[in-house]
Amino acid sequence: MKRIRIDRLSSQLLAATPARPPPSSNRIPRALAASRLSPAPSVCQTRCQSTAASPEVIYEDAGRDVAAPKPIDYSKRPLPSPHPDRALRSAKLAALHARLSLSSKIPLQTLARTLIDPSADAHPRFNNVNLAFVGAALLQYHTSEFLVTRYPRLPMTILFAAMKGYAGVPALHQIARAWGIEAAATPGEEVDPGLLQFAPDRPTVTMNRWGYVRAESKELQRYKWRRGVSSRILYDDAFGELVPGESEQSHDGLELSKQRNTKDMIVEDVAQNAHANFVRAVIGAVYLHCGRDVAKTFAKAHVLSRQLDLANLFNFKLPTRELVRLCARENFDAPVARLLSETGRLSRTPVFVVGIYSGTDKLGEGVGPSLDAARISAAINALKSWYLYSPGDTVGVPSDTLAEDAAPWKPVYVDIGEIIS
Amino acid sequence: MTIRALEKVSVGQNGVGAFILQCKRMDIHYCDYSGSSRGMNAFIKSQLAKFASTHPQIEFAVSPRPRKHPVLTGHYINGKHKSICVKNMDSLQILKKAELLRDASGEKIRKVNKPITSITESVRGVWSPYHGKGMAV
Known part of the structure; x- marks a missing residue:
């Protein structure tokens, strides 16, 4: 048995620590992408905790191990979300696919991916951020054209509130609940792929929303400055809500991604946000695999068919x-x-x-x-x-003219604006 | 700006726009040995595969429950579940019970004593031919 050289050992540990990502951050390095595609071999970790250090632990030269740290074997680490291949064997996922009457063109792997929130798996190839972005853009487009053509005289504030009532986070959360979505207790590799996976204690990524970050957004948040309606139309997102600037507290040691977007932030209600992003991602997946018209029909059937009494707003x-x-x-x-x-x-x-x-x-x-x-x-x-004047249910929307044999667009009546603004 | 907006969330009605089957999962428990499960075992052998393939919306879980009576349990989207003990039933009776669980909404059974349930309540109620001035024929 060799004698343990504590000083060398500690220097080796110190040198090796920065090379691996901190355990709290859930970021998956790129090298893991390759190992995910082929299922990870179940090799138990050979570096056991015996104090009898094997020869590779103790380095003769303390300077050498700083230069060449031991490569991290990613195949031994558990994946942050289930492997895509497991989607084909999940009964829950197949049932969800059938319950939503999704087309068979949408593969189960894509549906499994829509269930993974960025707080569970930060890798954009395995979570639903990009699908949810597509879905949110489509959903907000269809909701706004539905509202503007159906109710051409709505004041802007009511229009924003109606947009939020139909396509905002609380409404989409209700829709996801009505679809029978269950959340996993904790995200991980072993979880059934048919469960919604998010982690409330980790930062998630809000989709980079349509809107501009205002120069004075920090003061607006801190001192609650008033925002006029015209500037809300121009700068803010589809619901007239402030697009938050970069928050200072979200980057302390919780590195999500450097090159993607810098609008990562901690959202207030992670569960609601994850449910809403799932609904948006399903719409995005329908769009990608089945096309524009099917996505529009899906959004109409599940989101715009819900009842919202605008007179109560x-x-x-x-x-x-x-x-x-x-x-x-x-x-x-x-x-x-x-x-x-x-x-x-x-x-x-x-x-x-x-x-x-x-x-x-x-x-x-x-x-x-x-x-x-x-x-x-x-x-x-x-x-x-x-x-609340309405030309009727039969008024066309601009996206009707995108079909192949559509009649040319006839402009609809839209009012000149509010009476007192 | 004299108009302020109140925040409301849209209300969904199942079947308006899209229909979602409310039964999302069915647990099927049987016993290999005891006689009360004879019908259940026949159901699993002969009818379950067809029933499951015609209802892809429902997740089926078959599991043994030794030395107990056979049970069908339906789990619903609203979080509730409904169990039916199917001891000594034959397979066709069990199929009826499975269809009952499939068609249930998961709501508690309560007495309905109003002719119409609506999210936009009528002020006047349902028109009646027996009241008012009557109908000239």
């Missing part, structure tokens, strides 16, 4: 004043509130019915327990009926 601050401005803008007569009927004026529960008239046209009617409340609710109803 409005919260008016000055409805009477806004109605006056609307009538002035449209060259209507100035609105006049008239009492239509009342009951129990002196009782505990009086009811007044007030109509708002412009000339002889009744714009709206409202009910309330006092004259003022009834007048305000009448003004709100009149404004809602203006803003």
Whole structure:
């Protein structure tokens, strides 16, 4: 038995430590990509912990091991997510494929990949970041064209809220739950590929969203500066939300990727975000394997067919004043509130019915327990009926003209904008 | 800016747009030895393969449960599960029970005493021919 030379041993360990990635970071080096394609041989680690150091542990020259560190054998490390070949043998995944009525053109491996969040596997070839990016772009496009052509007079703030109600993270989370997605307790190689895999304690990658990082984004976040609607249209993402700048705390020792995008950040609700990204990635996968029209049908069937009552999104601050401005803008007569009927004026529960008239046209009617409340609710109803004008369900959307034998695009009516902005 | 937006999430109704079968997994337990599983063993041998291939949406798990009665368990998307003991049944009866589990929504069984359940409630209710002025024929 050789005598252990502690000083040499420690210097060797110190030299070898920086070469391997820190255990907390989940980044897979590129060399692992090759080893993934062929299943890893199950060789147990030969470097056991016996204190009788084998000859290669102790170096004669302390300087030499700094120059040539021992290569790391990646084949012995567990993969961060299941091997793609295992997707073919997963009953859960096959059931999910059939439950969503996906085309057989979409392979099970792709479906397995849509279930892997970047917090589970940071390698972009094995997680769903890129698919989710494609899916998010498609979904937001179809949602916005659906809303703009169907409701051409929606104010911008309501349009943003409606976009979020249909295609935002909470709605997509609900959709993923309704598809019967279960989350794995912890991501890893041994997990069934049919489970959604994310790690709440590791940073994930938000897709680089459509939008610009504002120069003053740090102050906007810190001091809650006001953002005007026009600048929200111009700079912010599809839901009118600030595109966050680089966050300082996300890069302390948790290296995700240097060359990909620098917008990595820690999201608030990792589970919701992972579910939403899965839905987007499925839409992206449908687009890649089945094409544009099938992806549009899929998004319509699963996302846009859901019910959202847009009349409930409005919260008016000055409805009477806004109605006056609307009538002035449209060259209507100035609105006049008239009492239509009342009951129990002196009782505990009086009811007044007030109509708002412009000339002889009744714009709206409202009910309330006092004259003022009834007048305000009448003004709100009149404004809602203006803003929620719809040309009908049959109005075409611009993406209809992308089909082969489509009729040429007829421009639809879109209003000039808000009354008071 | 006088209009503010409230945040709401869209509500989905299964079958509007897309239909998702609510039963996502079925566990099938049998015993090799005891007589109460005779029908279940015949079901597994003769009918399960066909039933499973016609329902690819459902994940089937067959596992022995020695010295116990045979059980069918359905797991549903809403997180609930439903178990049926199928002791001493023949294979056709078990097939009926499997179809019952397939068709169930996983919701608790509760009394429905309103003619219509809706997410956009009607103010007036259902029209009735027996009330009001009646219909002139």
